[in-house]
Amino acid sequence: MFGDPVAENSEESLSKPYLMLISLDGFRWDYVEQFQPPNLSRFIAEGVRAESMIPSYPSKTFPNHYTIATGMYPDHHGLVDNSFYDAAKGEVYSIGNRECVEEGTWYGGTPIWVQAAKADMVTASFFFVGSEANVQGMRPSYFYRYDGSISNEKRVQQALDWLALPEKKRPHLITMYFSDMDDTGHRQSPDNQEKIQESLLKLDATLGKLFDGVRKTELPVNIIIVSDHGMSPVAVSNLLPVEQAEDDERYRTVNNGALAHLYLHDGVDGEAVYQDLKTKEKNFRVYRTQELPFFEIPPTNSRWGDFIVVPDSGYYLVSARIKGLRSASGKTEIGEHGFDTNRQEMHGIFYANGPAFKPGLTIPAFKNIHVYPLMCTILGLDIPLDVDGKMEVLKEVLVKKTE
DSSP states (O other): OOOOOOOSOOHHHHTSOEEEEEEETTOOTTHHHHHOOHHHHHHHHTSEEESOEEOOSSOOHHHHHHHHHHSOOHHHHSOOSSEEEETTTTEEEETTOHHHHTOGGGOOSOOHHHHHHHTTOOEEEESOTTTTSOBTTBOOSEEOOOOTTSOHHHHHHHHHHHHTSOTTTOOSEEEEEEOHHHHHHHHHOTTOHHHHHHHHHHHHHHHHHHHHHHHHHTSOEEEEEEOSOOOEEEEGGGEEEGGGGOOTTTEEEEEOSSOEEEEEOTTOOHHHHHHHHHHHOSSEEEEEGGGOTTOSSOOOOGGGOSEEEEEOTTOEEEOHHHHHHHHHHTOOEEEEOOSOTTSGGGOBOEEEESTTBOTTEEEOOEEGGGHHHHHHHHHTOOOOTTOSOOGGGTGGGBSSOOO
């Protein structure tokens, strides 16, 4: 089914609340407590916060944004990593490949903006993974192709402009994305408190303008703030050249740093490959995919590959060239993610505020699959039967409890 984006809200949609989903990429669970940003701290005090939000494995950007958008584990929605190989297509998906990013057939599940569109609800996105693609033939009513050079201030102003549209054209769902904390965490390491605080306070000032602008609309706007993952320091001396695990004659390697996917070529003896790789293990481990201990559910998606290489704690896989460049830069520590989600430094955030939410409530840590049914409930949308998230996990955050 391919159709034009929803241009006007249905009569039923006009009576629904508004929801803004904001992603702060790489915002670790403990940053607010450490640095006390004033606007976010006030937002949290007047609303709901989780002790942390637990990403899905791997704790990478694209799989987890799309898990938040669909309520499905990566194994089910198919975006298993930032890059991976699909044998049926004979292609590698990569977040840097615009054709892949904008091609809807890579994306399973029903993103929240698609579920809203099915109810004739106008939606908007100033960046969110999957929002540029024609998933199930649909995109948000208003959306932007990703361009990291667009300032945060412009993103905020656009969101406020959307809320100022005539009600027939006004989006009831707006998704937004800010990369500041991820960018700083990668470059400087999350242990560089001065740089993390500097970025956080600047981002907080921008969010303060958004909160003030939303308040002035006097519309029933609910805001959910999430992050896709946390961040962990990695010593540059602990960067591992991935070439030591590669063998182009026998398998394809797609490296994502915290894990590398290995896809056997046709006719290759997988057991022989596995045994050979086991002899090479040094600061990394090789697993048969179904035996990798970090999955929440048994892996069934062929996009994972036949084997997965995982660096030991404190290590990260890169090309020999990148290792050389990092070493020559003089920098001794960077930040990375993608690791086992039981490691708390991989945990992200969940904060929520608005008329749907109880004020001053703190809830235990929960998996990010559960945000989707909460969003559906707030917007009055049906929850698809195939989602992994459960509404009962977060029903207590709402002023009006739902069964």
